[in-house]
Amino acid sequence: MSHHLFVQMLAFALGGSLGSALVSLVADRYPRVLSRVAFPALAVAGAASVTIGLEAILTGGRFAVELPLGLPWLHWHLKLDPLAGFFFSLIGIGTLAAGLYGPAYCREFRHGPYSLAVLGLATGLFIAGMQLVVLADDAFAFMIAWELMSLSSYFLVGYQHQNAANRRAAFFYLLMAQIGGLSILLSFGVLAGFGHGFTFEEMRAAPLSLSWSSIAFTLALVGFGAKAGLVPLHAWLPEAHPVAPSHISALMSGVMLKVSVYGFIRVVFDLIGSPHWSWGVALLIIAGITALYGVLYALLQNNLKRLLAYSSVENIGIIFIGLGLSIIFYGTGQHLLGTLGLVAALYHSLNHMLFKSLLFLGAGTVLQRAREHDLERMGGLLKALPWTGLCFLIGCMSISALPPSNGFVSEWVTFQTALQATSLESGVLRAVIPITAAVLALTGALAAACFVKVYGVAFLGLARTRRGRRCTEAGPGMVGAQGMLAALCLMFGVFPTATVTALNHIVTDLTGHALTAATANGWLWLTPISSDTASYSAPLVSLGVLLSLAAWAVVYLVLRPGGHARMTRGDTWDCGFGPLNARMQYTSTAFTMPVQRIFKPFWDLREEVEREPRNGLPQEPERLRHQLHVDDISWRLLYTPVVKLLHATTRRVGRIQTGHLRHYLAYSFITLILLLWIIT
């Protein structure tokens, strides 16, 4: 692609999102603008982003432009290298899905109390912000884009602001985003201070001592970790993601978290350059805790979108496990394995973007059609929403890491990287890495349990509400967006070799080290290290699964019209007690009860039992209501103490504010004298 063409495509990508934001300004007056212009513009921006992103990955080209914006001495530098291209196309896929999904989904906001203009404007700016973060090639542009992304998403989280919980979630989100942003700024400050300049080019060349680079790493970890949702900085995520409109939840969970993963990779692997292995150990421990913590909390949630948000925490943990392994291996000179870890992390970023967006869009469809966000009141939705149900099943399979889905491949590659720990010199490292692998194994198994619960309770069984039974499938736009993501989930699961080849290009371009044997045996075989060490043939496995489906189809087609039906329908066996009803099914809380007993100390659980006594006899209550509240343990351990400390400090500082003018004059006078004294 020529430079000229690139600039044109870039104009499409950025212009689409910014243009969508601009035209939305009139959406309150002409609501159709949102569905006719704003969302299609986003879809165009998404498609253009995917195109140039892929171009950058496949050709390994670098495209740079300098925009006449920003400070007088520092214009905005934008650059698209393969790494940025990869994340740029992730943003593109998410934007495309949101653009297809949005028109029908946002129709319900038309008659609501909220402003459509704010929705369209913030969505467009949010996407433009994410695109610019990935494109930015200097710290200044990066921070502006980062804040644009944070601020516009704040308005989206707080969009339905009549609900006090949403306002609270939005404020908390903004607070955490600012803390994270500050930390990133300081990290850039360290790099820019030594590199004497704010462009990434100069920061890359900064000569850093180990202690300064460790400081930069820690600051970057806190900053990007807060945005990505690493425990214990994750607490905003399960509050903020569920309350945003569903296509925004999909963008936030699926795409925005990946943008912070991008930022982390950019700073640690590119700007700092040569990561030290001890950072990897710290990262591995944090990531392991994050993964396990996320899945344990996801398991116990009854609000579908909140569950998905906790599951994002888990997946971010898995991605950072890959990054941690990569840092350890690079830091100890095992370049091949370091590359493999990075490839695993990128692969999982791609996968999580696909299946988490898919699942959030599915949850949005359920929310719109069945008006339900509580798993306890869903059920039987597969019959009412067959296509959404099919796509959601594919998403559940992928997130549970079942072969031949895409989620399995990335976890498998992560396992393969971890199992090479024996090649390390240090005994401690050799022990730490397998422990992480064990945590990852536990996480995967718990995630499968979690998503069996989700799918079984929500989509299978009997409908628990009348609306759940009567609702109808969503329109083609909403189903199409989910179908596209589901198809991509399958594609990246069935053809991992091609994907790994492309990811290998990206990592080679970034670090200068390539995988040698991973894809050497043709498109059928994925052999990360060598074909003796491990091999996986996703196409053949998929063929096996397809053959079993074909066997079903043959039986179905051959036996059905052949006169003897060999299949009788009857009522479900009720043990002779009378008809079964929907309330006798296992609920979401009931399903996780055994797990809850096993891992009890990990949650703050509050159980409430309400009894309505009949005729004053408490032992024979007329109605019994059992509720289980799951509180995030990080609140008790971290946030509440910090808030208390903050309150106590501010109260103490507040004492100097007496309210008398003379005191304030005295303060100004003293300050003035102090300053004069310092200057002279």
Added chain:
Amino acid sequence: MKIWALALLQSTAFVLLAPLFAGWVKWVKCRLQNRRPPPLAQPYRDLWKLFGKEALLSHNASILFRIVPYIVAGATLLAAAVVPLLAVNLPTAAIADVIVLTGFFALARFFLALAGMDVGTAFGGMGSSREMTISALAEPAMLLAVFTLAMVAASTNLSTVIEQVLSDGLVLRPSLLFALLAMCLVAVAETGRIPVDNPATHLELTMIHEAMILEYSGRHLALIEWAAQLKLMIYGVLIANIFFPWGIATTPTPVALLVAVAAITAKLSILGVLLATGESVLAKMRLFRVPAFLLLALTLGFVGLLSHIILEIR
């Protein structure tokens, strides 16, 4: 070409002989308990009968309910295809390594658990919930044992692992001992045998696997039963061939294959006797004691891993 034929033959043998192994375990168990055993071919007769019967379906069952038996059977079949029964270095073994193998089991379990919840009875949900809980601990325990093997052999390919153990000869590796113990506990839990689950019971308080498939009948039930028997045999073969690989054919010559047939028959017979004995002398555990059992497996797997790292690497 010949070697692909051999691989196909091996998979077919796996599928055809799985009911026989289940029948053997039942036979030994009956003898141990002073009951008159059914003939060894009884599982075949049961399957034949089930395949001949019409399938009865609940009005509430969705299409998923009807597809699941095929996916379960297919996934288990795939698992059987990659496990070396008679010979190592067969081409099918490269399709999937041992981590993918646990993935196949996870796939089958995922869909079976979904099917349990599909009809909307309390039994089905109960079975699914329990099965997923148990597997949430059993699967990591299995993977830990697998990781130990993988680190010992520097490979996760089953063929390579077996060859490595063979070439080691009769050395005593503590890590493999722990991995073996972990694997045995996991096998008992995953195949639903006493003391974790009882394949012969239909008592609501104790059922796990049977509760999930309670609504199935006819050919659907036959497929699921067959898959369960296959799974039992796969675990048997894994334990027999990984930890005691002697006799397995390393070259595809007729003599080696005959030796391999004799060896695996002997090994599986002994394993069957051990399993039946265990099931006869142990009582079924309460459901909430099972996590302790599985945590033991997890711990054993972990100790195996650490003992390899600490003791066995130069």
